[in-house]
Amino acid sequence: MQSLLRRPIGGNDFVFPAIASTGQLKFGESTSRSAFETLLEEVVEKSDVMKGRNGKFTTHCFRRGGAQYRFLWADRKWSLKAVKWWGGWSSNENVGTLMRYLLDELMAYEEGFSDIMMDDRVIDRHETFMGEDETAPLSKADLRKFEEGIFAKIQGLIGTSASAVSGSLITHASATAPPPSTMRTALPPPPPNRAASPESVASSSPPPPRAAPSRIPETKTLDDALKYWEYGSPQKGLNVPLKNWSSLFKTAEYASEAVKHGNIRFFCEEFQDRCGGNHASFEAKFPGLRGKFTMLMKAVQAERKLRGETKSRSRRKQ
Template sequence: MVQHGVAPTPRKKSKGGQKLTINFLPSYASLNKLSKAKVDAWFRAESTSDGYKQYVREGKAWIAKWAESMKGSDGTSMDALDSSAIAVAFDTVSEYTPKALHAFVIYKCEIQENSYKTAEGIRSAFKHYFTYTHLCQGNFWRKNGTTGQWEGNPVFDLSYSSFHESLKKEYQRSSDSSHSLPMLSKNIEKMFAYADHACSSKKISKTQQLFWKAFVSIAFTLWTRCDEAINLTAGDTNQDNPEKSNNYDIPLDSTIPHLDCYMHTINWMNHLAEQMQHPLQKTDFIFPALASTGKLKIGTAVGHAEIKKLLEHFVSGIELLAVWPGKFTTHCFRCGGAQWCFMWCPDRKWSLKAVKWQGGWSPTESVHLEVTTLTRYLLDEVCKYEHGYSDMVMPSRSFEHHVTFMGDDAVHQSGLAMASSDSMTLILEEIRAKRVEIARIVSSFQPSQVLTTPGHVHHLGPNTNPLSWTPSAPLITDAFLGLSESGPGSRAVLHSDTVTDIHHHQKGLLLPLKEWPKHFKPSQYRSEAVKWGKIQKVVDKYYTAYGSNRQTFDQLYPGLSTKYTQLVRAINAT
């Protein structure tokens, strides 16, 4: 009920808006037409669809002329093939369809001498044409024995497929690889240093120097393709399709000056404004064309040839190809930027998901294409390192390229082997040092009463008075506790602060017994172990049994201070 003088309250619209009321139901043909229009508009890029249509139109026109040329004066076919069936082979799928396609590709590649890329384009176009126009589905081409009809897609015919694969192999083996090497950070640093030197020596102009630094830093940081970078303007770069453009926030990065895209771009744009004598407008190209004199051609974007010429100049200037054979194209900055963010950036490495977004790789790409593309971009150098065999004849070649990343630890042994090797070295050093010290200990037992004259040596008997000794020459010296005395070939042994430390050290095994056969010859470690055991018994007897008391020790083993072997036997007998 509406009161007089009061306007009715309007109904709130639903969140989804008012639904469209349809009084009739469309036919399947109408729905299918809408579906086809949507597929044509969005399933493939417009340029790809146009290329496919061009190949099909060209194929139909050529096959009609070829079929006409096969007819004789009486209108009958002069060839083994039915000319009338060949003429409509692309309009009506039959057993003649793959033969017609085969003949068309032979003519384009063998007679006109087009490359394999032309054959690949024709195959892709007709595969799409047969699949969506004639509904030829399936990755096969065969004759149904029951119905007598041909089934599948004609591009999978055996004769045609064999010829296409042969063209592919010929192209792969005979053509030069167009794959570009990545431009790495260290090479850009050298390139910019060369640009600074060349500018100061008047080999290049200031404009060329700043132009190149800005172009390289943008291409490396944003992973731009050459045509994307050369068409950059001071305003919006994609006004026709703004939804397909990206906005990038580029910070100032003073930690790596040669990769500071912000600084190089600002320096160049300021210089460009000075050369133009007015602030940059939205339609002004950031990279205008460069004349041979180094001056700018305002209003014209720089071309591919000019960028390629500059790249060749700087690559040659730093002699990059001399140390890194290969090929550098304008795509090298995109590859290098991707590898930098994924593998080499010291602060933060990107995830694979972020790399795919930044690179613009579509998630709808086939698995094979995606893996191949990402491997070529991100892991090209790693693959070359791990699968390369250029150093097979070198004696220093590492056969474990696939174990660690870029061979970071290829020159090292495993942790256990390293520890075992170090322990073995320590044991041998200690044994040598102890043998020297034992000789010094034995020599310190020389009695003060002994007089040695030519032809006469006085030996002490069992009942002789105790040997005199000097405190300044203790049995256990500082060298015995810690470091061996300096001298030719002497090396430091493990440091010990107390007698207890050295006692525990002698009791322990630095090298596990199971590792001994790997590092010692049986004769070597047996003899060294025997020597070590004898030394250990003498030292332990002196410390543990007699509390380091020299007089007590001499009383129990009289006359044996200069007879090491007899001393060991006497200690073993007790």
């Protein structure tokens, strides 16, 4: 996500932004339930999980399966309160549904006798949940005691070894050390000071990634159009201002956004060139349309047509 936005993710960014029909992400807009289910069906179909089976995956499957996994089977199990929050169950909702999802599954495991005739069944499994088998998993308390015992032994070994080594080093040093007057320290010559040339630094560093045209966010007002044209909108994924697109990108690179780009350019030219960048003049020319993008677009197109700046399409021959 950060590589697409080309900035750190902020608190107002959506983790699951909406996806346009062109396949580009709609930064600043959250995905809908129907869009997520459509994407889920596509993933399931390509994975062949349901091959030869009837039915389909829904978000409810993940709600129930995720609750069971986090409450019963995960290495770091969640509390019932955390499972309720993530599952979307309100605090004042009846917990009957949640109990069927979680505890009934556990009860079915404990009260099942389908393996009672099997030779390798767990001994005393139905007396305690994990049974009395020696292969049962260790508890946290067991691991903590084991860890403390290991650390105590290691510290004892380190203390004994350190005292023995320090004593032998002192004895050896006093017997073999030469007089201070005979000691000489040969220092290696300093390395030559070779400053890296700008050319070598530039050649070694990889070139920055080239920006790509993104999807133009939804434009609702004149202010939106002016902002996108002059400054862009990094919060919504528009990192490059629209006024720079024609000089930085090829037309084919933003073909899917060409109509939006052209409409916003016409608005900005009308505001800056015809109205001198003055909001009062623009309001006098297009009264009440500053916040009505669709109607403003039609009014600007009509003005351009009166000035002969638009070309009418030739009708096809019948």
